[in-house]
Amino acid sequence: MRDVLRHPGFRRLWIAAVVLAIGDALMRMGLIEFFRANDYDVATETAKMLFAVSLPGLLLGPVAIAYLDRWQRRSVLMISDALRALTVVVIATWLLPVVTGRVESRGLMAVYVMIFLNGSISTFYLPARAAMLPNLLAPKQFILANTLLTATVAVANVGGSGLGGFVAEKMGVEWAVTANALAYVVSVAMVAAIRMEPHTTTSGENAHPEGGWGEFRTGLKYLWEHKIALPLVLLTAVFAFVGAVFMVAFTGYAMADAPHGLGLRTGGFGYLLVAFGVGSGLGMAAVGRAKKWARAAWLPSAQLAVVGAILMWLSRTANPWLAAVVLVALGAVAAPLMIPIDSKLQEQVDEKRRGAVFATRGMLTSATMCVALWLQFGTAFFRETPSSSILWWLGVGTIGVVLLTAFTLRRND
Secondary structure, X not given: OHHHHOOXXXXXXXXXXXXXXXXXXXXXXXXXXXXXXXXXXXXXHHHHHHHHHHHHHHXXXXXXXXXXXXXXXXXXXXXXXXXXXXXXXXXHHHHHHHXXXXXXXXXXXXXXXXXXXXXXXXXXHHHHHHHHHHHOOOHHHHHHHHHHHHHHHHHHHHHHHHHHHHXXXXXXXXXHHHHHHHHHHHHHHHHHOOOOOOOOOOOHHHOOOOHHHHHHHHHHHHHHHOOOHHHXXXXXXXXXXXXXXXXXXXXXXXXXXXXXXXXXXXXXXXXXXXXXXXXXXXXXXXXXXXXXXXXXXXXXXXXXXXXXXXXXXXXXXXXXXXXXXXXXXHHHHHHHHHXXXXXXXXXXXXXXXXXXXXXXXXXXXXXXXXXXXXXHHHOHXXXXXXXHHHHHHHHHHHHHHHHXXXXXXXXXX
16 A cells, blocks of 8 residues: 555545545535434435436536546546535535524525536546546556555545534534535645646547547447456446445435334434445455455456345344444445456556546446436335335345346356
8 A cells, every 4th residue: 555655646636535535425414414404304305415416427428438538637637626616615505594594494406406516527527537547556556546545435435424424413514514615625736736747638639530429439439349348337337226226225224213224313324334434444455455356357246246135134134233233244345346347447448548438437327326316216116115125125136136147148158
């Protein structure tokens, strides 16, 4: 880990990512506390909030595929963070009259619109950050760098959730939300301090003769013909669907009364997520220290199957302390899943197509997440089904998909 942190550019990128994870978690828990304190259906509104985050990736994914590789990635990160800080300020301003008691209630559509705009900017930010890492480090450092980045961001996200639940419940929703705007400002400063050589782009003499549409088609064709990148991108989309259902179902499960939940409040829910963060750190440390098996082709599928089994176990857990133990196991298996995938993509994909490939992955994951989230607030079946039952069938379905995929690949071989 020390080898990659010695590089000042990666170190600043890593600090920015950790700060953003904490800020996003604080705001998310602040909004969940706002839903709870003002008698909204927490699970339904959480699904809407996450849907507003995910939808832009599906709608604007083609734009990111066509244009992201034309721009310098460092500039994309700085401009994105500055714009996202503005969206958070608008959210805090809109909620302030309700929080201070000047009005009893206020429609949340403006909040979701700002979250949508924030997610639209993230559609360009996240693939640009992933594609930028090879511009800072050598290929042999990718596993370590992705392990460190993913592990600390996950721990910061979960730790921020625990802190955010406390801040929102004890200090107020506004403190939790506005902290995210400060996080974006810090991130701009960190990325601005990175010194790196301009990388190759698809603009200028490398521009496609058909413009953005040509870049879009070329990027998709490149991914379709890539024997390593395409399966990894599809597997990520499946994982995103499972994660989206889990985020909403577990929120409802944790805060629902017995016998269909754990009966926790926002603070207790945040502390419970810390257990997931502990497991995430342990699992990622194991992957980071491993050598051969961490690069094995079977590892992501095996992890996803174990995730399914743990979800079935969690759905039958009624004690918060036992649920914390199960979440440690879930974090240890699920959180490191993206490390070998990211490292392989960064290593195998061409410099001029890296942004398009990561943008395509973002578009597909957004599509599966949108479907998963819409099902939970847009259909009566999911709204009326206890969260514990959703978690159970999610685990069963995850194992089924993994087995079906393995059988299909074996027949194709």
